[in-house]
Amino acid sequence: MSDLRAGLETYLTQLWGAPTAVTNLSRIPGGASRETYRLDADTGGVSRGMILRRDPPGSLIETDRRLEFLAYRTVHGHVPVPQAIALEEDGGPLDRPFFLMERIDGGTVPSPFVFDPYAEHADALGRQFFSTLGRLAALNHEDTPIRQAAEAPAPDDCWRIALDHWSGVIEADEQHPQPIVRAAIRWLHRHPPPPAQRISIVHGDYRSGNFMHDGAGQILAILDWEMAHLGDPIEDLGWAFDPLWNHFDEGKVAGLIPKAEAIALWEAASGLTVDPEALAWWSLFNAVKGQAIWTSAAKEYRDGGFVDPILAISGWYTARRHDLILAERLAALAALGETI
Amino acid sequence: MTPALPDILRGNFMCLAIPGPPEQQGEFMTGRVGVIALLSLLAAQEVERGTTARVWENAAIATVLADAADAYGVQYAELASIGPTDLSLEALDRANAALRRGLIALHEAVETAGDLARHRAIVGLYGEMAEKRRLDLPPLPAR
Numbered sequence: 071m072s073d074l075r076a077g078l079e080t081y082l083t084q085l086w087g088a089p090t091a092v093t094n095l096s097r098i099p100g101g102a103s104r105e106t107y108r109l110d111a112d113t114g115g116v117s118r119g120m121i122l123r124r125d126p127p128g129s130l131i132e133t134d135r136r137l138e139f140l141a142y143r144t145v146h147g148h149v150p151v152p153q154a155i156a157l158e159e160d161g162g163p164l165d166r167p168f169f170l171m172e173r174i175d176g177g178t179v180p181s182p183f184v185f186d187p188y189a190e191h192a193d194a195l196g197r198q199f200f201s202t203l204g205r206l207a208a209l210n211h212e213d214t215p216i217r218q219a220a221e222a223p224a225p226d227d228c229w230r231i232a233l234d235h236w237s238g239v240i241e242a243d244e245q246h247p248q249p250i251v252r253a254a255i256r257w258l259h260r261h262p263p264p265p266a267q268r269i270s271i272v273h274g275d276y277r278s279g280n281f282m283h284d285g286a287g288q289i290l291a292i293l294d295w296e297m298a299h300l301g302d303p304i305e306d307l308g309w310a311f312d313p314l315w316n317h318f319d320e321g322k323v324a325g326l327i328p329k330a331e332a333i334a335l336w337e338a339a340s341g342l343t344v345d346p347e348a349l350a351w352w353s354l355f356n357a358v359k360g361q362a363i364w365t366s367a368a369k370e371y372r373d374g375g376f377v378d379p380i381l382a383i384s385g386w387y388t389a390r391r392h393d394l395i396l397a398e399r400l401a402a403l404a405a406l407g408e409t410i
Numbered sequence: 411m412t413p414a415l416p417d418i419l420r421g422n423f424m425c426l427a428i429p430g431p432p433e434q435q436g437e438f439m440t441g442r443v444g445v446i447a448l449l450s451l452l453a454a455q456e457v458e459r460g461t462t463a464r465v466w467e468n469a470a471i472a473t474v475l476a477d478a479a480d481a482y483g484v485q486y487a488e489l490a491s492i493g494p495t496d497l498s499l500e501a502l503d504r505a506n507a508a509l510r511r512g513l514i515a516l517h518e519a520v521e522t523a524g525d526l527a528r529h530r531a532i533v534g535l536y537g538e539m540a541e542k543r544r545l546d547l548p549p550l551p552a553r
Binding site: 096107185245385401405 | 442507517525534
């Protein structure tokens with residue numbers, strides 16, 4: 071029996087107060103910020119399908135697993151997500167912090183880097199994907215679990231908090247000078263966006279590749295809430311629209327539907343409007359945020375002994391792709407403006 | 411840019427050579443091999459284009475720095491004279507790091523001065539730098 075399986079049996083037996091056997095334990099590909107496993111937990115003749123999310127020795131980004139756990143608890147019933155079951159911040163018998171959720175079976179989560187993954191279901195999935203994001207933006211989070219761990223920023227501080235955080239990550243983790251992203255950071259500081267229309271729960275990584283669908287046009291779950299926080303809901307829209315996630319189709323966002331349609335769906339579901347100036351700012355910001363994540367990935371790849379290929383591809387391919395995206399956006403801004 | 415090509419190729423070797431625990435076989439290992447295959451493809455592109463891109467970028471940044479020396483200070487002419495000790499990736503990257511630091515400092519000075527023409531020229535250089543270093547992912551079919 072593996073150490074992980076034995077640790078899980080010990081933990082679940084204590085949690086439920088009944089002998090529990092763990093079967094079919096297997097790691098799921100992806101998930102560079104958390105190790106993700108599927109398992110069946112058998113107690114008293116009842117089998118429960120579960121997902122384990124455990125902190126890795128090194129990760130793509132340092133994220134707060136408590137915040138992620140509380141985000142799942144908060145949005146459950148409003149947004150399709152699995153139910154969060156238990157959180158262990160000190161790791162207990164699994165050595166590293168982890169949490170457990172129910173497992174949703176029968177779905178698929180395509181890689182963000184494949185061609186046309188949604189085929190004839192792209193339109194239906196796109197409508198659900200952006201309407202769901204709009205509902206998340208509209209969700210009242212006062213007195214909800216996430217407020218135990220997330221502070222609500224002032225509407226005109228959202229941009230500064232987000233930019234300071236991610237530019238700080240670049241400052242801390244950069245191993246080779248990056249003039250392109252630094253120029254973008256300076257531009258963002260010089261041209262702040264309008265204040266947030268409301269303070270919403272921001273998923274933080276809302277994109278193609280982070281939702282599960284049933285292969286027949288139905289979204290089953292929005293996943294990977296590890297970067298959830300409170301802030302300007304336009305942030306999520308900018309990330310979902312990033313060309314990195316477009317599946318080689320420049321006519322659609324997230325490989326799903328045209329951008330204008332996505333905005334209309336989001337506006338209808340959120341009750342908010344998309345200010346083009348705000349979206350432009352958050353779009354450039356998200357390319358900076360991406361570059362910060364990839365910069366951390368490169369550092370973690372090195373610090374971890376070069377053994378996680380997900381960190382390699384993040385620190386290498388996606389970093390260069392975001393340099394291209396940033397350079398294109400900076401060129402467009404430089405051509406437009408009469409001042410710097 | 412990091413990680414460097416030798417890091418990635420050594421990493422791929424170790425990733426495949428070190429056996430994982432039982433729960434990391436099957437689907438997880440299949441996915442991991444797929445990522446390693448992609449890294450190998452990108453590594454081929456880097457072998458083909460990486461040295462040329464670095465030599466070009468170092469020369470292009472040096473030209474921008476040298477051109478700016480009269481207006482922004484002799485330190486940029488000194489930075490422009492930095493060259494690699496040899497044509498190894500390591501030496502080219504070392505020179506590139508120094509040149510890029512100079513370019514960052516120059517661009518900040520250009521922005522402070524409100525020098526729109528030079529700002530646009532530097533932003534144009536960024537586009538060329540990113541393009542020369544681009545890696546092309548093939549449009550793989552969804553499984």
